[in-house]
Amino acid sequence: MAGINAKFDKEYLDKGIDELAKAPVEALKGLSEGDAQKLKEALNIKTVKDLGTNKFFVWAQSVAKLAE
Numbered sequence: 001m002a003g004i005n006a007k008f009d010k011e012y013l014d015k016g017i018d019e020l021a022k023a024p025v026e027a028l029k030g031l032s033e034g035d036a037q038k039l040k041e042a043l044n045i046k047t048v049k050d051l052g053t054n055k056f057f058v059w060a061q062s063v064a065k066l067a068e
Helices: 017-022 033-043 048-053 055-067
Strands: none
Touching: 017 048, 048 055
């Protein structure tokens, strides 16, 4: 898990993996509340876990890996 917390805003530095998964997507560095709202409206993504398990993102990641 080393380095994962660094991908989140400062208030999440001491959080465990379960808390990070339940965190709102805007907790990720570089994602604003506006970005989070758009993800929620378009794809019903509210948490980091929702983002990481969204079928469209999973499919795109699979294609990107196969294209390497």
